[in-house]
Amino acid sequence: MNHFWVVGTDTDVGKTFIATLLMRYLQKKGFKVVPYKPVQTGVMKKNNKTYYHDTSSYLNYSLQPLSPNSINSYSFPAPASPHYAAELEGEWISGAKILNKIEQLQDEYDVVICEGAGGLYVPLQSHTSLTLLDIIQRSKLPVVLVTHPKLGTINHTLLSIGALNARGIELLGIVINQYEHSEIEKNNIQTLQRFIPHQQFVVVEGNRTIESFDEETIFERLMNRELLRTTRS
Ligand SMILES: Nc1ncnc2c1ncn2[C@@H]1O[C@H](COP(=O)(O)OP(=O)(O)OP(=O)(O)O)[C@@H](O)[C@H]1O
Numbered sequence: 001m002n003h004f005w006v007v008g009t010d011t012d013v014g015k016t017f018i019a020t021l022l023m024r025y026l027q028k029k030g031f032k033v034v035p036y037k038p039v040q041t042g043v044m045k046k047n048n049k050t051y052y053h054d055t056s057s058y059l060n061y062s063l064q065p066l067s068p069n070s071i072n073s074y075s076f077p078a079p080a081s082p083h084y085a086a087e088l089e090g091e092w093i094s095g096a097k098i099l100n101k102i103e104q105l106q107d108e109y110d111v112v113i114c115e116g117a118g119g120l121y122v123p124l125q126s127h128t129s130l131t132l133l134d135i136i137q138r139s140k141l142p143v144v145l146v147t148h149p150k151l152g153t154i155n156h157t158l159l160s161i162g163a164l165n166a167r168g169i170e171l172l173g174i175v176i177n178q179y180e181h182s183e184i185e186k187n188n189i190q191t192l193q194r195f196i197p198h199q200q201f202v203v204v205e206g207n208r209t210i211e212s213f214d215e216e217t218i219f220e221r222l223m224n225r226e227l228l229r230t231t232r233s
């Protein structure tokens with residue numbers, strides 16, 4: 001199983017940042033890697049140009065060529081929940097379209113890294129109960145969970161793990177992102193490890209650039225599965 005999701009305990013926890021790091025890490029290992037952001041919301045504007053942060057991060061930092069239509073299915077300008085951002089554009093997110101794309105990408109790439117939108121219980125449609133968690137479960141792919149180390153993380157992280165366990169979704173490990181070495185952050189990490197003793201934890205410091213991680217092997221343990229044992233030709 002070479003494909004997985006990068007999901008978060010919330011929006012803005014660093015899913016894109018970590019997915020970008022993982023993409024580059026696995027590309028350097030010789031794998032053909034594609035990041036896939038099914039739904040992105042919140043158009044950005046800079047120097048009269050509009051762009052989306054998630055896919056622009058992938059395109060800017062990938063060490064291999066990426067086609068824009070391989071890495072995203074839906075982009076909506078409103079910085080809102082996918083169901084509402086789509087409704088504002090008079091559009092409808094199809095779960096089947098996302099799942100078919102994930103299947104198709106798995107046929108073309110060694111590694112597909114799917115990024116969630118916000119947290120887990122994020123609605124995709126205005127008039128149904130379909131959530132991102134349903135799509136993750138139906139994809140049958142495992143997940144890497146990204147969280148932060150600050151106050152509030154204990155509850156958010158344990159709730160997210162509870163939701164994944166309830167659906168039988170495999171958790172590959174937890175990335176604690178934007179660590180800034182405070183005492184409460186240290187205790188939060190110790191507390192999480194006490195509550196979930198058999199999980200892989202990776203701590204990623206904050207206030208760093210993507211390139212500054214290039215020589216670090218922080219994902220060895222997280223990715224230490226048959227994926228890394230079969231180096232690509
Ligand atoms: N370890 C880090 N060091 C420096 N900057 C970071 C780090 N992690 C995240 N950031 C920055 O924090 C912001 C939020 O991160 P990111 O966009 O990855 O969150 P996200 O979980 O993908 O959000 P969304 O739910 O919108 O997809 C971005 O500007 C990102 O570059």
Ligand SMILES: C[C@H](N)[C@H](N)CCCCCC(=O)O
Pocket residue numbers: 011012040041042078079080081082117118119121122
């Ligand atoms: C706009 C933001 N950056 C994300 N793209 C979408 C976050 C959806 C959050 C939904 C919710 O839990 O309220």
Ligand SMILES: [Mg+2]
Pocket residue numbers: 015016017054115
């Ligand atoms: Mg993101």
